[in-house]
Amino acid sequence: MTSSDHKSSGLPNPVLPDPVMAALLALGACLFFALLSASVKQLSGEMHGFAIAFWRNLFGFVFMIPWLWRHGLGSLRTGRFGTYLFRSSLSVVSMMCGFTALAYMPIANATSLSFTAPLFATILAALILKENVRLRRWSATLLGFSGVLIVLQPGSTGIGLGEILVISSAFLSATVSVIVKTLSRSESSQAIVTYMVLLSTPLALIPALFHWTWPSLAAWPYVIALGLFGTLGHLCWTRAFAMADASAIMPYDYSRLIFVTGIGMFWFGEQPNHWFWLGSAVIVAAGLYIAQREAFLRRHKATAAAATQASAESAQPGIMPVERIGKDK
Template sequence: MLFSTVLFGLMAVVIRLASKTQHPFEIAFFRNLFGLLFTLPLLFKHGPGLLKTSKLPLYLLRCAIGTVGMLAGFWAIVHLPLAQAVAISYSTPLFVTIGAVWVLGETVRARRWAAVLIGFIGVIILLHPDADTFTGASLVALLAAVMSASVAISIKFLTRTESPDAIVVFTTALWVPMSLVPALLFWQTPSGITWLWLLLAGLFGTVAHMCWTRALQLGDASILTPISFMQVLVVGVFGWWLFDESVDRYTLIGALIIFGSNLYLAHREITRAKPAVTDPEIFSDTLQR
């Protein structure tokens, strides 16, 4: 999880570096294109049978939502301080909890609703409610979080019949053409060191996702969640070092509130799951879902 956290942070950094010459939508396309190349070993490992599925419509819906979320997320990384953009993205579990009630019919009791409400107070603080500091880019980052939550809900459906490796390969493959269309509207052929930043974005993003999935298979989400929040620290340091950014009080206070809310939600989820699942392999699969 620590390795995944650092790599996701580095991906945000190289996205910002690439944005000096490329539009965020174009960066998203190349991240998916190079990411697909790095997922090919999964296809070689499992063979063509990995691509057999009866859930193609759900894959298409999941990837369409994911594409919107990715484009919004990349745009926010380029137009917001890195630490603020990443901190807002951690509001995703709050929206997942709401979606789990509406879409999956899960039962959420008073204490979890209280944690969600407290988390949204942190989100409001992160959005910089002061008229002098508020920026529309914060709403774009929030849109990315909502779309990511929708993707998480769709993955819960897919993992009932699909393997994690199949989801990774299908998702990345569909993201390439879906992200190409908006990229063409702002196309400018990369050159020089920009190619390196785009390649690293694909590499960091793909390996980070694989490490994150593996971490959830090996350990409790309540233990891993605090580690994942170190991404805010990683991008904060690089933002200060490379882009002369600073972490203001809104970002710090809002991130800490969201962190506490997510930590409680993760703890409650594990507490709820443990009595019902005793087989270690089944429990690991439940965590991954």
């Protein structure tokens, strides 16, 4: 609800304008997601990443029950259940790869490499969605992958299992974003979110059973925190998108790198080197440029569509264009 909506509804004005509140919510979401990663890192010392993924989904479902109770299950009628199942399966695999990677590498490095998802999304959008990706976005994508090489330093330390897993997670995450984009053409956002919650928990349980470990007594607070931080982050992120344009919110996602770097230094004693900072800066710059270009193209398409519609209306006999009506009064 915007400030004008509050005035018309008789409700008191919000303390902060919508864009400011959206920015704070986005930053809060990134902090919660960083704490989620820290909880996973903490648990990785005694539990397999597959089991952690199951507990994250289970307690995420528990914390989402009030939301599900409020919105109901009536929106789940669909003819695309197979697509939902495929999307949820990829999401679970992506989560398992990302969680397992944290057992093998610093949390900051894993987060930095996870920002390759927009780069993969650009490639998949061109190949699957047949979007017209021009030279500038391809150049930004190549620049982003050069940042990945800087972080990885393949010629010195080599590329380990953790790096392979986190990049695989980013690729799967990008694939999921493309699937969600196709789903959103015919399905409501409520149905997309609800199916994700309902399907992920049983899907994550199957591989977790092969690496099952019950959490120790000291680990249970972190297990519960998986669902709590994940749900709070999701709710803040969703609310931020409802209050501001996606192009204004997406850049805040990179603040996760600041949060997890601080957590890694003070919680786990990790010290990123200069190659990490340089490569991260390149990856972030490429991702921000791609987001800016996509926002520009969306605005351009919207303007062109509006102009075409206005032209068509003015060409119809007996219909006076809106701007002429005002002038002729």
